[in-house]
Amino acid sequence: MGSSSTEDVAGEVVVVTGAAQGIGRAVALEFAARGAKVAVVDLQAEAARAVVTEIEAAGGTAIAVGCDVADHESVNAAAADIAERLGTIGVLVSNAGVTRPAMIRKMTYEQWHQVVDVHLNASFYWLKAVVEGMIERGRGRMIFTSSSTAQNGSIGQVNYAAAKSGILGLVRTAARELGRYNILVNAVAPAAVTDMTRKVLTDPKFGADPSRTILGRYAEPEELAPTYVFLAGEASSLITGQIISVDGGGMFVR
Numbered sequence: 001m002g003s004s005s006t007e008d009v010a011g012e013v014v015v016v017t018g019a020a021q022g023i024g025r026a027v028a029l030e031f032a033a034r035g036a037k038v039a040v041v042d043l044q045a046e047a048a049r050a051v052v053t054e055i056e057a058a059g060g061t062a063i064a065v066g067c068d069v070a071d072h073e074s075v076n077a078a079a080a081d082i083a084e085r086l087g088t089i090g091v092l093v094s095n096a097g098v099t100r101p102a103m104i105r106k107m108t109y110e111q112w113h114q115v116v117d118v119h120l121n122a123s124f125y126w127l128k129a130v131v132e133g134m135i136e137r138g139r140g141r142m143i144f145t146s147s148s149t150a151q152n153g154s155i156g157q158v159n160y161a162a163a164k165s166g167i168l169g170l171v172r173t174a175a176r177e178l179g180r181y182n183i184l185v186n187a188v189a190p191a192a193v194t195d196m197t198r199k200v201l202t203d204p205k206f207g208a209d210p211s212r213t214i215l216g217r218y219a220e221p222e223e224l225a226p227t228y229v230f231l232a233g234e235a236s237s238l239i240t241g242q243i244i245s246v247d248g249g250g251m252f253v254r
C-alpha cells in the first residue's frame with residue numbers, strides 16, 4: 001500500500017472533464033504534478049490545449065481532448081481516444097458543468113435539458129465509458145461533481161440542483177454495484193471562485209458574504225485540487241459512496 005499520494009497516482013491515466021478552466025484545470029494540473037498522465041477534456045478544445053502546454057512546460061504528461069460531455073457518442077469517442085493514446089483509464093473526474101439560471105416560472109425546457117444533460121446525463125455517459133476498463137484492470141476511482149445545492153436547493157436553479165442531487169443517487173448506486181471490482185465512487189461538492197461563481201460570490205447584490213462561511217473566505221480552485229488526488233490514491237481505499245464537501249465550511253453559514 002502506498003503511503004504517499006504522490007506515488008499513488010504516478011503513471012495513472014486520469015480523465016478530467018471540464019478541465020480547460022476553473023476547478024477542472026486546477027485538478028488536472030495537480031494530478032500532472034504528481035506524475036499522472038492526464039486527459040484534459042473540454043468543449044473548449046483550444047483552452048484545453050493551453051492547459052496541456054502548461055502541464056508539459058512543467059515536465060508533466062497530458063493530452064487535450066475536445067468533447068461535448070452532453071453527447072454520449074462524443075464521450076465514447078473521447079474515452080476510446082484516451083485509452084488508445086494513454087492507456088486504460090484508471091481515474092475519472094467528471095467535473096464539466098454549466099449553469100442556466102431562471103426562476104421556475106421562467107425556466108424553459110431547453111434550460112432544463114441543457115443543465116441536466118451536462119451534469120447528470122454526462123455523469124452516466126462517463127460512468128459507462130470507463131467502467132469496463134476499470135473492471136478488467138481490477139482497480140478504479142470515479143469522482144463525480146455535486147454541489148451544496150443538492151442538499152439545500154438554490155433559488156433560480158431548479159435544473160442545476162436537481163441534476164446535482166441526481167448525481168448523488170448515481171454515485172451511491174455505482175459505489176454499491178462496483179465495490180466488488182475494487183472501484184471506488186465518490187462525489188465532491190466544491191466551492192471556489194471561478195467563472196461559474198465569481199459574480200454570485202463577489203457581488204453583494206447576490207448576498208455574497210464570505211464572512212458567513214466557517215473559514216470566513218472563499219477558496220481558489222488550486223486549494224480544492226489535493227482532495228481529488230486523495231480520492232484517487234490508496235490513502236482513501238475505504239472511502240466510497242460518499243459526498244465530500246470541499247467548500248471551506250460553506251454549508252454551515254454562521
Ligand SMILES: NC(=O)c1ccc[n+]([C@@H]2O[C@H](COP(=O)([O-])OP(=O)(O)OC[C@H]3O[C@@H](n4cnc5c(N)ncnc54)[C@H](O)[C@@H]3O)[C@@H](O)[C@H]2O)c1
Pocket residue numbers: 017018019020021022023024041042043044067068069070095096097098118145146147148189190191192193194195196197
Ligand atoms: N465553483 C464553485 O463554487 C462550484 C460549486 C459547486 C459545484 N461546482 C461544480 O464544479 C464543476 C466545475 O465548475 P467550475 O466552477 O470550475 O466552472 P467553470 O465554468 O469555470 O468550468 C466548467 C468547464 O466545463 C466545461 N464544459 C461546459 N460544458 C461542457 C460540455 N458540454 N462538454 C465539455 N465541457 C464542458 C467548460 O468549457 C469549462 O471549461 C461544475 O460541475 C460545477 O457545477 C462548482
